[in-house]
Amino acid sequence: MRVRAPGKVNLFLTVGPPGGDGYHPLVSVFQALSLGEEVTARLPGEGAELRLTVEGLHADRVPTDESNLALRAARLLAEHAGVDAGAHLHVRKGVPVAGGMAGGSADAAATLVALDVLWDLGLSRTELADLGATLGADVPFTLLGQTAIGSGRGDVLTPVLAHGTFHWAMAVRSDGLSTPEVFAEFDAPGGRGPAADGTVAAGDGDRGPGALDAEPDPVLLQALRAGDAALLGQRLHNDLHGAALSLAPDLAEVFAVAQDGGALGAVLSGSGPTVAVLARDAAHARALGAVLLGEGVADDVLYATGPVPGARLLVDSAPGA
Numbered sequence: 001m002r003v004r005a006p007g008k009v010n011l012f013l014t015v016g017p018p019g020g021d022g023y024h025p026l027v028s029v030f031q032a033l034s035l036g037e038e039v040t041a042r043l044p045g046e047g048a049e050l051r052l053t054v055e056g057l058h059a060d061r062v063p064t065d066e067s068n069l070a071l072r073a074a075r076l077l078a079e080h081a082g083v084d085a086g087a088h089l090h091v092r093k094g095v096p097v098a099g100g101m102a103g104g105s106a107d108a109a110a111t112l113v114a115l116d117v118l119w120d121l122g123l124s125r126t127e128l129a130d131l132g133a134t135l136g137a138d139v140p141f142t143l144l145g146q147t148a149i150g151s152g153r154g155d156v157l158t159p160v161l162a163h164g165t166f167h168w169a170m171a172v173r174s175d176g177l178s179t180p181e182v183f184a185e186f187d188a189p190g191g192r193g194p195a196a197d198g199t200v201a202a203g204d205g206d207r208g209p210g211a212l213d214a215e216p217d218p219v220l221l222q223a224l225r226a227g228d229a230a231l232l233g234q235r236l237h238n239d240l241h242g243a244a245l246s247l248a249p250d251l252a253e254v255f256a257v258a259q260d261g262g263a264l265g266a267v268l269s270g271s272g273p274t275v276a277v278l279a280r281d282a283a284h285a286r287a288l289g290a291v292l293l294g295e296g297v298a299d300d301v302l303y304a305t306g307p308v309p310g311a312r313l314l315v316d317s318a319p320g321a
């Protein structure tokens with residue numbers, strides 16, 4: 001079974017104070033991107049072992065021990081369904097590692113979908129999402145795909161209507177940022193407050209630790225409905241911007257070069273350090289990518305469009321195909 005699951009960009013992210021479990025309540029608008037992960041699952045030749053191999057982008061930085069999200073997803077599903085079948089999982093990475101684009105969550109989502117079919121379990125998407133949410137906050141969104149508002153930890157999802165296709169140049173750094181460290185920096189005294197892009201850091205609507213009374217920017221939602229990339233570019237927002245830039249100050253240059261280069265907008269993806277640069281069309285994205293690389297502010301640039309569907313079985317691998 002071969003399953004593709006998308007990476008994501010947060011078009012909008014507002015973060016509240018952490019609750020007792022350490023997690024931060026958030027309100028986000030996610031868009032699933034054409035940069036994705038592919039997981040192939042096969043029954044093992046003999047025995048019931050779980051085996052994992054990884055290739056592709058930054059593969060050498062992916063842990064292959066028990067902390068790996070694809071393996072954890074497989075173990076969780078086996079335990080939940082009471083199966084002892086084993087599998088060989090092969091992950092082909094297209095999403096930067098530790099880039100704030102949910103690559104690990106996409107591996108978990110793709111693994112759940114692939115093994116559900118391989119092991120003939122017949123679980124619903126809701127059941128898979130509930131299981132996935134215990135592995136990582138972004139797993140339910142990579143299962144759902146398209147464009148959605150996420151609340152709670154980012155795992156309570158409401159689909160959003162979006163027209164057209166948006167074109168992105170994703171400025172990638174070879175050294176990732178740790179999501180827990182960025183959230184810790186956000187919590188540090190002086191770590192909150194207005195984001196560096198001048199917008200007011202949400203949290204204004206806090207109800208106290210673990211709660212966040214916030215709505216996504218209505219103008220941003222209107223831009224998505226209308227397929228208006230120029231308006232969307234003006235309304236991109238991420239509350240973690242200041243925290244990520246205090247850990248990686250030279251990220252500021254990516255934003256400056258994107259703006260000078262005529263981008264419609266730019267936003268830190270999730271907890272970074274990937275910066276998503278919005279373009280008018282595919283050619284404009286390539287031109288912006290060339291400027292980012294030419295100025296030496298990105299280690300790599302990947303091109304993506306969104307929205308795209310969530311984790312899905314590739315047709316040529318479907319049972320009976």
Ligand code: C5P
Nearest residue numbers: 022023024026136137138153179180183
């Ligand atoms: O759920 P996920 O594994 O993606 O989260 C990684 C870490 O990021 C968590 O352990 C937590 O420290 C932080 N996090 C958070 N609030 C969220 C999502 C993640 O504090 N809503």
